[in-house]
Amino acid sequence: xxxxxxxxxxxxxxxxxxxxxxxxxxxxxxxxxxxxxxxxxxxxxxxxxxxxxxxxxxxxxxxxxxxxxxxxxxxxxxxxxx
Numbered sequence: 001x002x003x004x005x006x007x008x009x010x011x012x013x014x015x016x017x018x019x020x021x022x023x024x025x026x027x028x029x030x031x032x033x034x035x036x037x038x039x040x041x042x043x044x045x046x047x048x049x050x051x052x053x054x055x056x057x058x059x060x061x062x063x064x065x066x067x068x069x070x071x072x073x074x075x076x077x078x079x080x081x082x
Contacts, residue, residue, distance in 0.1 A: 001024070
């Protein structure tokens with residue numbers, strides 16, 4: 001598993017998420033993660049995955065999945081909300 005920083009600048013309204021760190025296997029998989037798990041929640045994130053800027057941060061610790069993070073769930077580690 002890898003760690004990625006996701007950033008969006010499309011939706012800058014109050015109480016939106018500017019960035020988050022997620023666990024994913026690939027950059028494209030990371031881009032598809034919505035911080036709240038629902039792409040219909042455009043009130044808090046950008047409108048489309050293609051507007052997400054993805055930066056590879058590094059390899060995740062091997063025991064991260066034991067802490068509750070899995071590739072089968074919403075994989076957000078932390079987020080920055082304005």
